[in-house]
Amino acid sequence: MEKWHIALVAISIYLVLAFLIGIMAGKGKSFFSLSEYAVGDRSFNLFVMWFLMGGTIFSAFAFLGGPGWAFSKGAASFYILVYCTLGLMPWYVIGPKVAKIGKKNNYITMGDFLGDRFQSKLLTIIVGIVAILAFIPYLTLQIKGMAYIFNVLTYDNIPYWFGAFISFGIVVIYVATSGVRGAAWSDVFQAILMLVIAWILGMYFVQKLHGGIGNMFETINNSNNDFLLIGEEGSAMSKARYSSNIIISMIGFVMWPHLFTKSYTTTEKRIKTTVAVYPIFALFLLPVLFIGFSGYGIVSSDQIENSGQILPYLITNYLTESGLLYGIVGAGALAAAMSSSDAITHGASVSFGRDICKAIYSKIPENIELWIMRGAVFGVGAIAYLIAIFGSEGLIQLLLGAYGPIAQLAPAVYASLFFRKVSAMSIIIGLVLGVCVTIYFQYFAESTLYDLHAGLIGLIVNITAVFFFSYVYKQRDSEIVKAEEFGEI
Amino acid sequence: MKRKDKINLYFFLFSLFILALLIFPIYSIGNRVDPFIFGIPFSLFWIIACILIQFVGILFFLFIDKEGS
Numbered sequence: 414m415e416k417w418h419i420a421l422v423a424i425s426i427y428l429v430l431a432f433l434i435g436i437m438a439g440k441g442k443s444f445f446s447l448s449e450y451a452v453g454d455r456s457f458n459l460f461v462m463w464f465l466m467g468g469t470i471f472s473a474f475a476f477l478g479g480p481g482w483a484f485s486k487g488a489a490s491f492y493i494l495v496y497c498t499l500g501l502m503p504w505y506v507i508g509p510k511v512a513k514i515g516k517k518n519n520y521i522t523m524g525d526f527l528g529d530r531f532q533s534k535l536l537t538i539i540v541g542i543v544a545i546l547a548f549i550p551y552l553t554l555q556i557k558g559m560a561y562i563f564n565v566l567t568y569d570n571i572p573y574w575f576g577a578f579i580s581f582g583i584v585v586i587y588v589a590t591s592g593v594r595g596a597a598w599s600d601v602f603q604a605i606l607m608l609v610i611a612w613i614l615g616m617y618f619v620q621k622l623h624g625g626i627g628n629m630f631e632t633i634n635n636s637n638n639d640f641l642l643i644g645e646e647g648s649a650m651s652k653a654r655y656s657s658n659i660i661i662s663m664i665g666f667v668m669w670p671h672l673f674t675k676s677y678t679t680t681e682k683r684i685k686t687t688v689a690v691y692p693i694f695a696l697f698l699l700p701v702l703f704i705g706f707s708g709y710g711i712v713s714s715d716q717i718e719n720s721g722q723i724l725p726y727l728i729t730n731y732l733t734e735s736g737l738l739y740g741i742v743g744a745g746a747l748a749a750a751m752s753s754s755d756a757i758t759h760g761a762s763v764s765f766g767r768d769i770c771k772a773i774y775s776k777i778p779e780n781i782e783l784w785i786m787r788g789a790v791f792g793v794g795a796i797a798y799l800i801a802i803f804g805s806e807g808l809i810q811l812l813l814g815a816y817g818p819i820a821q822l823a824p825a826v827y828a829s830l831f832f833r834k835v836s837a838m839s840i841i842i843g844l845v846l847g848v849c850v851t852i853y854f855q856y857f858a859e860s861t862l863y864d865l866h867a868g869l870i871g872l873i874v875n876i877t878a879v880f881f882f883s884y885v886y887k888q889r890d891s892e893i894v895k896a897e898e899f900g901e902i
Numbered sequence: 903m904k905r906k907d908k909i910n911l912y913f914f915l916f917s918l919f920i921l922a923l924l925i926f927p928i929y930s931i932g933n934r935v936d937p938f939i940f941g942i943p944f945s946l947f948w949i950i951a952c953i954l955i956q957f958v959g960i961l962f963f964l965f966i967d968k969e970g971s
Binding site: 499643652 | 910913914917920921924925926929933934935938940941942943945946949950952953954956957960961963964967
């Protein structure tokens with residue numbers, strides 16, 4: 414039996430387990446309840462919440478991109494730790510409020526929440542479209558990650574399209590049948606698996622290639638004094654860019670519609686506890702960075718095509734003894750990609766059903782809406798899969814720009830809870846302007862102001878517009894009632 | 903101001919404090935390689951320390967919240 418056969422068996426066992434857990438999660442729950450599918454009947458406990466939030470964020474980017482950043486950009490990769498730490502903090506304040514009012518008024522999406530607060534169906538639809546536009550590229554990246562892992566670890570014996578088809582196909586099926594509960598329970602399994610593997614790999618490579626953490630960092634420091642610093646001459650990132658990246662992710666993190674709507678899956682108290690224990694998840698990310706650092710000075714940058722390949726390169730060249738180990742590593746990397754893609758696919762399906770279809774034809778009965786959502790899992794999944802496999806590199810780069818505008822939803826969410834005088838019109842104008850400015854600086858401008866993050870410039874324009882137009886366009890009577898209700902929560 | 907709103911305000915200020923520690927200009931204090939602590943450069947150790955401070959801080963807030971209810 415060749416080594417890749419053993420690896421394939423290990424990966425297959427993982428896939429079967431993930432599939433079973435995802436399917437079993439929905440057992441005994443109502444298959445025909447919209448609330449169960451979308452928000453798990455608002456009943457998730459702390460254990461599930463922690464892994465759900467953690468696993469969702471710990472994506473293929475963290476597993477492949479994290480080591481790549483550490484390897485090629487040094488201290489700039491600390492940003493990944495910091496955004497994980499800070500990103501969830503605003504949720505401590507807004508999460509319980511969103512949960513409470515969501516339960517009272519029966520919301521299941523961000524579009525529901527904002528549309529009702531500002532009494533504007535247009536806003537609901539805009540939020541739904543922004544969400545889906547941002548979800549598809551995110552999903553595409555995860556699918557590419559899955560395809561890549563399969564392909565590399567089986568020495569090209571499993572074609573690119575097939576590896577992605579199998580692993581993402583499993584995700585689509587358990588999300589469509591078990592809804593958010595399927596995503597949550599498979600995340601528990603996937604998160605544990607990838608954390609264990611990340612630690613084993615991190616420790617192993619550091620020990621084998623450098624003989625310890627201290628030695629490793631000293632070697633790096635001796636060859637480039639600025640590699641482990643931000644904003645120095647030999648560093649990879651300026652101080653302004655580093656700081657503004659962190660600020661924008663702190664503001665934008667919980668604005669991701671699939672994370673925002675997790676407020677509805679649990680109670681107020683559990684949200685606060687989840688935020689409290691969340692920083693621990695950031696610490697678990699440390700060894701992922703160590704993997705990348707351990708390649709520094711060992712692998713020269715012309716040996717790999719791009720820095721994201723550092724982990725697969727290390728595995729195929731320095732972890733050659735056992736096919737089993739090899740397969741387990743593959744399973745860990747797949748787990749990272751799958752645990753993000755399930756939550757995103759689910760989020761996109763709910764947004765499509767509720768924020769777009771239901772907002773346009775409000776007469777759709779609940780059972781049809783649920784079937785639309787289940788169908789959307791396959792629809793969105795198919796689009797993302799086709800782009801991942803057949804889309805050009807340029808197309809994917811273009812789509813990735815959809816990330817930036819997500820933070821532009823923040824003024825709407827904060828204003829809805831803390832700023833009673835704000836009017837629907839000002840929110841819509843601010844959102845549209847913010848998105849346009851962000852896209853301009855991302856694609857068309859030669860450089861951004863002071864090397865700041867494009868999203869931060871968009872946000873400044875957005876907030877200014879919200880304040881200014883709130884004095885131009887006054888609230889309608891129905892908005893004033895809602896402003897009172899949301900302000901009191 | 904209601905007690906709950908007050909706690910939220912303090913939490914907001916606490917978040918800003920942790921944020922400030924992790925971005926420039928204050929991160930300049932941590933943005934150095936020496937001394938190595940547990941084999942880790944000071945720039946990374948600073949971040950880990952902030953994460954721990956944040957963890958303890960939020961536990962404290964949870965505790966206060968519980969007292970109130």
